[in-house]
Amino acid sequence: MKKYISLLSFIALFFIGMEYSSAQHAEKQQSPEAIAKQQTYQLHQLVNLTGDQQGAIFKALVDAQQNRQELDKKDATDKLKQEGTITVDERVDESFKKILTPEQYKTYQASLEKKK
Structure with missing residues (x-):
């Protein structure tokens, strides 16, 4: 037993x-969608996004996450991955500038500075 x-x-x-x-x-x-959803929610908590802003931010973040995952899959040098990541981050920043109001964008930038 x-x-x-x-x-x-x-x-x-x-x-x-x-x-x-x-x-x-x-x-x-x-998935890129799950990561983007979480990041959109965090940004919404930070700057109080409208419904239209949430949708646009979500689309921009999904695109960015898909691009990052593609960079991770490729057998590329560290320098190439860094350049790709910088390019993706710049595109996200440009999208955020267009989507967010100036006050929201300042708050977002301030939160990035605190994280650094």
């Missing part, structure tokens, strides 16, 4: 470990 309990305990621990491992992997591989 003791052997069966030990065996069942081992099997249960094995499956718990498998679930934990797959949850961590899924967390690292979020």
Whole structure:
């Protein structure tokens, strides 16, 4: 009887470990839409976006996340990846300038400075 309990305990621990491992992997591989949704929500909390602004910001962030993931997939040098990331960030910044009001954009810039 003791052997069966030990065996069942081992099997249960094995499956718990498998679930934990797959949850961590899924967390690292979020879709661009999920990441953009989270970032849009954070920006909304910061500057109180309107509905139209939320949609436009979401689209810009999804595009940026897709581009970043493509950069990560390619076998490129670090310098090429850095240049690509800088280009993506500049495009996002340009989009934000067009979408946000000047006051919202200043608040957004100030929050970026605090993070640095």
